[in-house]
Amino acid sequence: MLINSPVLERARPASDSELAGIPWLRVLPEADREQAARAMRVAPVRPGERIVRFGRPPTFWFGVVDGLLKMSNDTAAGGTITYTGIPPGAWFGEGTLLKREPYRYNIEALRSSVVAGLPIEDFHNLLDSSIPFNRSVMNLLNERLGQFIAAREIDRQTDPESRVAGSLAQLFHPVLYPGVGSLLRITQQELGYLVGLSRQRVNEALAALARHGLIRVEYGGVRVLDLPGLRAFRPR
Numbered sequence: 001m002l003i004n005s006p007v008l009e010r011a012r013p014a015s016d017s018e019l020a021g022i023p024w025l026r027v028l029p030e031a032d033r034e035q036a037a038r039a040m041r042v043a044p045v046r047p048g049e050r051i052v053r054f055g056r057p058p059t060f061w062f063g064v065v066d067g068l069l070k071m072s073n074d075t076a077a078g079g080t081i082t083y084t085g086i087p088p089g090a091w092f093g094e095g096t097l098l099k100r101e102p103y104r105y106n107i108e109a110l111r112s113s114v115v116a117g118l119p120i121e122d123f124h125n126l127l128d129s130s131i132p133f134n135r136s137v138m139n140l141l142n143e144r145l146g147q148f149i150a151a152r153e154i155d156r157q158t159d160p161e162s163r164v165a166g167s168l169a170q171l172f173h174p175v176l177y178p179g180v181g182s183l184l185r186i187t188q189q190e191l192g193y194l195v196g197l198s199r200q201r202v203n204e205a206l207a208a209l210a211r212h213g214l215i216r217v218e219y220g221g222v223r224v225l226d227l228p229g230l231r232a233f234r235p236r
Contacts (some may be wrong), residue, residue, distance in 0.1 A: 089179020
């Protein structure tokens with residue numbers, strides 16, 4: 001969370017139920033788990049509010065307890081490039097913390113969300129002392145590399161169906177986003193922000209994917225019926 005930011009001012013200790021939903025915390029030895037739990041802070045984030053800002057030094061390792069965030073950058077022409085969405089269960093920014101370099105992207109809330117943060121020094125202390133924590137971070141980095149390779153392929157797709165299919169498949173990644181399950185709470189407008197399409201084009205693409213039996217649009221979200229098929233989808 002940004003130093004001296006309104007988000008940090010609203011931060012509080014994590015509840016037992018919030019701690020129970022953090023996958024990497026469960027693999028730690030008891031003493032390390034208790035220390036990390038004491039250091040953890042949780043805060044509500046309002047729509048449009050940033051918890052990470054380009055050029056600022058890292059202060060926390062972040063996770064999404066609830067809601068939806070997006071990773072983006074501002075362009076020289078005044079536009080925005082969106083890299084990916086960040087749904088519940090995701091932890092992100094470990095590469096920046098490892099290098100202790102300024103952020104190269106912005107993270108902001110697409111809707112009212114709740115984020116958790118582990119202070120950077122506690123993050124490095126766990127890296128220095130805990131093999132299970134190291135394995136968790138290495139696994140995330142490996143999966144994240146695959147995600148961004150897939151994102152480059154999605155960027156080359158010009159048809160809306162392929163773009164929406166690829167972007168949705170990324171948001172259902174079971175390792176990076178374990179809190180999503182089979183139903184992602186997302187609106188068509190929010191999905192449009194992530195893939196760079198209008199709400200109408202997103203609606204048409206979702207309808208096409210549903211006809212192929214890959215997804216089902218439900219009240220307040222999208223349910224994936226065939227994740228491998230969604231990843232491999234190409235229009236005929």
